[in-house]
C-alpha cells in the first residue's frame with residue numbers, strides 16, 4: 140500500500156478546482172442556527188491553504204440522515220452562512236450541483252472562491268456509492284481532497300466513489316487526526332478503558348464487539364446502555380433503545396465474558412417522564428426499578444462513582460458518546476463529571492485520554508474541558524473504528 144498524498148504533493152493549482160470532502164454534520168438548533176462549530180473550524184487550514192494557492196474550492200458534505208431525499212430541515216444553507224463568518228469572506232451556496240446548470244455555476248467562480256454544495260445525502264446515490272453520482276461530483280473538479288476523518292468510515296460516493304475518479308489527497312485536518320491518534324494509541328497503554336454512550340446504537344454495536352477484544356474495560360452508558368439493559372430483561376420504560384438489537388447486545392456480553400474485557404453497565408440512572416429542562420418527575424432509580432412511563436436520561440450517582448474508580452486505575456481512555464441527553468439540563472451531569480475526572484487524571488499525567496464524536500465534542504466544549512484531554516477527535520464512529528483496528532474505506536481509497 141502506498142502512502143496517501145497530502146496537500147504538500149500538489150503541484151501548481153492556481154485556477155484549478157478542488158473538491159474538498161468536509162464533515163459539516165454539525166448540530167442545528169431549533170432556531171436553525173449552527174450549534175457547536177468545531178467541525179467547521181477544523182476545515183479552515185485546508186481551505187485557507189488551497190485559497191492561498193489560487194484554487195477554487197468546492198466543499199462537499201452531508202448533514203444528518205435525510206435518507207436520500209431533499210429535506211429543508213437538513214439543508215446546509217445555514218452552515219454556509221456560519222462558515223462565511225468563520226472564513227471572513229463570502230461562501231457561495233450551490234443548491235443544485237448535479238443539474239445542467241451546475242458546470243456553468245462552478246465555471247463562474249474565481250480563484251480563491253469558496254462554495255458549499257447542498258447536502259450529499261439529498262441523493263440516494265450518496266449512501267449506495269452510486270457510480271453516476273460519483274461521476275457527477277468528479278465532473279465538477281480537477282482534484283479531490285478528503286478532510287473529513289469523521290465520515291471516512293462510510294463507503295459513500297463523496298468519500299470513496301469520487302476519490303477513485305480524481306487525483307486524491309489528504310487534507311490538513313485528516314492528517315492531524317491520524318497523527319494524533321497514532322501517537323496516542325501507539326504505546327499500548329494498559330489497563331485501557333472504552334466508554335461508549337450516545338444514541339447511534341445500530342451503527343456502533345459492531346464496533347463495540349471489536350473493541351471488546353482490545354480493551355480491558357468497556358463502560359456502556361447513554362442510550363446505548365438502554366438496549367443492553369432491555370436485553371437483560373431490565374425495565375427501561377419509554378427510554379430510547381433499539382429493541383431489535385437485543386440479540387446482538389447479548390452476543391457482545393457473552394463474548395466479552397469469555398475474553399479479558401470487563402463490561403460495565405449502569406447500576407442506577409436518572410429518569411424522568413418528560414425530556415424537558417429539570418422535569419418535576421426527575422428521580423434517581425436503580426435499573427431494576429424504572430417505571431413503565433419513565434425514560435432513562437442519564438447515569439445515576441452510583442454508576443458515575445464506579446466509572447470514576449475504573450478511570451483512576453486506567454492508563455488509556457477511549458470515549459465516544461455523551462452518557463446522557465446532555466442538551467437538556469440536568470442530563471449533562473454524568474458526562475460532565477466523567478469529563479472532569481478524565482481532565483484531572485490527564486493533567487496529572489496518569490491517563491492518556493482520547494474522546495471523539497460530533498455530540499461528544501459539543502458536550503466537552505460545553506464543559507470547558509476539551510483542551511485538558513490528550514486528543515479530542517472530530518469523529519465518533521470513525522474514531523472508534525480506527526481505534527478498534529477496522530480499516531476506514533475513505534482512508535483506504537487514498538492509498
Ligand SMILES: Nc1ncnc2c1ncn2[C@@H]1O[C@H](COP(=O)(O)OP(=O)(O)O)[C@@H](O)[C@H]1O
Nearest residue numbers: 337338339361362436463464496497498499519
Ligand atoms: N439516555 C439517553 N436518552 C436519549 N438520548 C441520549 C441518551 N444518552 C445520550 N443521548 C443522546 O445521544 C446523542 C449523541 O449520540 P451520538 O451521535 O452517538 O454521539 P457522537 O455524535 O458523539 O458520536 C445526543 O443527542 C444525546 O442527547
Ligand SMILES: O=C(OP(=O)(O)O)[C@H](O)COP(=O)(O)O
Nearest residue numbers: 162164289290496497518519520
Ligand atoms: O457525526 C458523525 O458521526 P459521529 O456521530 O459518530 O461523530 C459523522 O458525520 C457521520 O455521520 P453518520 O453516522 O450519519 O454517517
